[in-house]
Amino acid sequence: MLEVKDVVKSFKTGDHTIKPVNGVSFSVEQGTFAAILGKSGSGKSTLLSLLGALDKATSGDVLVDGVNISQLPDSKLTAYRRDDIGFVFQQYNLIPNLSAKENVMLPMEFAGVSRAERSARAVELLSQVELAEETHDRKANKLSGGQQQRVSIARALANRPKLILADEPTGNLDDETGELIIELLRSLCQEKNTTILVVTHDQALARKTNRRFRLARGKITEITQG
Amino acid sequence: MSVLARSVGNAFRNKVRSGAVVIILAVAIGLALSMLVANQAVADKITSLKASVGNNLTVNPAGSRGGQGGGEPLTAADLSTASTVAHVSSVTGTLSLRLSSNASTTATAPGGQGGGPAGRAASGTTSLVSAIDPGTLGNRANGSTSSSGGTGAGSTAVRPAFSIPIEATGIAGAVNAAGVPINITDGTALNDFAGTSAQALVGSTLATKNSLKVGSMFTVDDRTMTISGIFDAGTAFDNNAIYLPLTAAQTLASRPGEISTMTVLVDSIDNVDAAKTALASALGSTRVDVTAGSANLGSAISSLSSVQSISLIGFIAALGTAGLIVLLIMIMVVRERRREIGVLKAIGASNRSIGVQFVFEALVLVVMGSVVGAVIAAFSSNSIVGALVSSNTGTTTAAARSGRQALRAAGQTAGGFGAAAGPGGGRGAFAGASRLIGTVSTSLGWQTLVLGVLGILLIAALGALIPALLTAKVRPIEVLRGE
Structure with missing residues (x-):
């Protein structure tokens, strides 16, 4: 379960203090497919970075299964990102000179999984995200956008995380491919009971999630109407 | 894929740049090894000269x-x-x-x-x-x-x-x-x-x-x-x-x-x-x-000591240059890959494992530079030692020559026996130190090679360590820059 309690993130720019996230509170049950909607600059990515322990909140708590990650030291945060979180980025962020399979193996290498085991799991995950076998050993920069995003999702699943945070996962894809990726995330959420939180400004994508939140001027509200 | 294999792959991500870096490193390392060889050859020569003269x-x-x-x-x-x-x-x-x-x-x-x-x-x-x-x-x-x-x-x-x-x-x-x-x-x-x-x-x-x-x-x-x-x-x-x-x-x-x-x-x-x-x-x-010992031993050893000092300074300077090249290249690479470092941190890489990857990457470049540099040193060290020794003993020889001329001039006015000190006799007080030194032969022995490569690897590791530490300062949120 993901619980966010009165989280504030502020930046100082000259004499001004900006609060892209200002007293955000919400909770999401395990296995929920949720979306956070908001315009550009509304603080969506900042909130995502706080939930994924990429950055630290100025105040407030983020609890994952009861563990307050806002108070963890850096070494524990590394372990948290490695074991409990999976990221899917708009620009995929694969390591370009590694193959699709090697990219998926990478988080498992950091987790100390044996080479044989991580190789077998990488093949399994790439098959799950429906990436053709002949492309498994292709360098990441030789894959199409849709293929790269599938590899990115497989990499996010590598260490069986409790939470997957996706930042505009369809932002760089055409509508058809975007649909396929959303369906893939949705099915993974159901099959693996993984909480998936998608940050997007795409209403169509958001409509396919179980819960939707809107972030505006640093404040979050849940969208209840269908 | 292991850290080492990944580092080797990263080292050749930009083949043109890596090739150029290896060539520059090879020249610096080759020069450093040549200087080390020269230093040791001259040290051996000094020891043998002292031993030949005894106590x-x-x-x-x-x-x-x-x-x-x-x-x-x-x-x-x-x-x-x-x-x-x-x-x-x-x-x-x-x-x-x-x-x-x-x-x-x-x-x-x-x-x-x-x-x-x-x-x-x-x-x-x-x-x-x-x-x-x-x-x-x-x-x-x-x-x-x-x-x-x-x-x-x-x-x-x-x-x-x-x-x-x-x-x-x-x-x-x-x-x-x-x-x-x-x-x-x-x-x-x-x-x-x-x-x-x-x-x-x-x-x-x-x-x-x-x-x-x-x-x-x-x-x-x-x-x-x-x-x-x-x-x-x-x-x-x-x-x-x-x-x-x-x-x-x-x-x-x-x-x-x-x-x-x-x-x-x-x-x-x-x-x-x-x-x-x-x-x-x-x-x-x-x-x-x-x-x-002989009258020329002092000047011969003085000349060789100069060569030894110059070669030692040259060795250190060339090593420092190699280290600086590695440092600057790796700083550039780290700056270029800030976002990638952010990705690695976001997917669970520790600061240590990322730092080790960058140190290995630097070492791959240095090892390649060392191999090519050793070949350069093998072919150039003799010429470099010869040039260093002759340029230093040249001063001595010139002094000896002017000394002999002075002696002859004195002899022609004062009267007496001057043949022994003359150029043909070569037994006089000003007989050339260069003759005493003879030929300083060099060889790229395994000890010199190991010592040189160890020194280079040390400098390379130090050169790579600062960029590696810089990677620790890259925050994982870098991954979201431009998202």
């Missing part, structure tokens, strides 16, 4: 060497003083004399032997005939055919034929003036060192010239000497000499107690410098010149 110090009256120059002679009291100096094991005194042959003396009167414009007069006469033909060099140096412009009207006088004097050395043991054992090829060494002794050793060429053998007799002044042995000193010039008992030589030359050269044996090669200073202090630094 001996030579003490001469200030301003003289052997039988040449000026100053006041040494005495038996100086021998006693020298033997009490710290680290001195033994002291041997010798007296150098020059004997003109009876026939030559008659022929060259009234100018007499050494009556030329340069040098010093002979110390006595002998029945022996010199085995060395003065030739063009000896006659030229002795001014036998020089013009006597000072007599006015431009008249030219041809001097009588010049004969190289015979070197006679009074010794008190079985070693010569340089402290080296005399190589007796026939007969026995001297064993009667009394003032009345009639024993003598004769050089092989002199014995042949005068048809002498062990037991033959000849005269020195009015004393008849008997040959107890024939020696070989290695060169025609040095074999045109005789050895006499020291006291007999002093008696014959009417120089009782007088010594021209002291050879001091020091207890250890490490104490040579200390003993040298102590001897100069005990005997009076204005009275005596104390030299280690």
Whole structure:
């Protein structure tokens, strides 16, 4: 379960203090497919970075299964990102000179999984995200956008995380491919009971999630109407 | 894929840039290795030069060497003083004399032997005939055919034929003036060192010239000497000499107690410098010149030490350059890959594993540079050492050359014997240090290679460490920059 309690993130720019996230509170049950909607600059990515322990909140708590990650030291945060979180980025962020399979193996290498085991799991995950076998050993920069995003999702699943945070996962894809990726995330959420939180400004994508939140001027509200 | 394999892959992500970096590193590392090879070759040469000279110090009256120059002679009291100096094991005194042959003396009167414009007069006469033909060099140096412009009207006088004097050395043991054992090829060494002794050793060429053998007799002044042995000193010039008992030589030359050269044996090669200073202090630094081994050893070692210092500085500078190249390249790579580092951190990589990856990446470049650099060093180190040694000994040689010219100029005005110090003789005080140094040969031995590569890897690791530490400062949120 993901619980966010009165989280504030502020930046100082000259004499001004900006609060892209200002007293955000919400909770999401395990296995929920949720979306956070908001315009550009509304603080969506900042909130995502706080939930994924990429950055630290100025105040407030983020609890994952009861563990307050806002108070963890850096070494524990590394372990948290490695074991409990999976990221899917708009620009995929694969390591370009590694193959699709090697990219998926990478988080498992950091987790100390044996080479044989991580190789077998990488093949399994790439098959799950429906990436053709002949492309498994292709360098990441030789894959199409849709293929790269599938590899990115497989990499996010590598260490069986409790939470997957996706930042505009369809932002760089055409509508058809975007649909396929959303369906893939949705099915993974159901099959693996993984909480998936998608940050997007795409209403169509958001409509396919179980819960939707809107972030505006640093404040979050849940969208209840269908 | 392991960290190492990933690092190797990353090192070749940009092949053109990596190739250029490897070439630049190879040049810097090649230069560093060449300098290291030069340093070790020169160090070996210095050791061998010191070893060849041994623990001996030579003490001469200030301003003289052997039988040449000026100053006041040494005495038996100086021998006693020298033997009490710290680290001195033994002291041997010798007296150098020059004997003109009876026939030559008659022929060259009234100018007499050494009556030329340069040098010093002979110390006595002998029945022996010199085995060395003065030739063009000896006659030229002795001014036998020089013009006597000072007599006015431009008249030219041809001097009588010049004969190289015979070197006679009074010794008190079985070693010569340089402290080296005399190589007796026939007969026995001297064993009667009394003032009345009639024993003598004769050089092989002199014995042949005068048809002498062990037991033959000849005269020195009015004393008849008997040959107890024939020696070989290695060169025609040095074999045109005789050895006499020291006291007999002093008696014959009417120089009782007088010594021209002291050879001091020091207890250890490490104490040579200390003993040298102590001897100069005990005997009076204005009275005596104390030299280690040969006259040129000091300048030769000084030249080689300069080469050693230059090569050491060169080694350190080239290593530093290699380290700087690695540092700058890796800083550039880290800045380029900030976002990628952010990705790695976002997916769970620790600071340590990312740092190790970047250090390995730097080491891959350095190892490749080292391999190419070692090949460069193998082909260039000899030339570099040669150039360094010749450029440094060039200064010495130039000084020696000007010294010889000065000596000749002095000889032409003061009169006397100058052939020994002339360019042909090569035995004088200014004989080139470069000749003593000879050839400094280099080889890229495994020890040099290992030492060099270890040094380079150390610098490379240090050069890569700072960029690796910089990666620790990259925050994982970098991954969202531009998202």
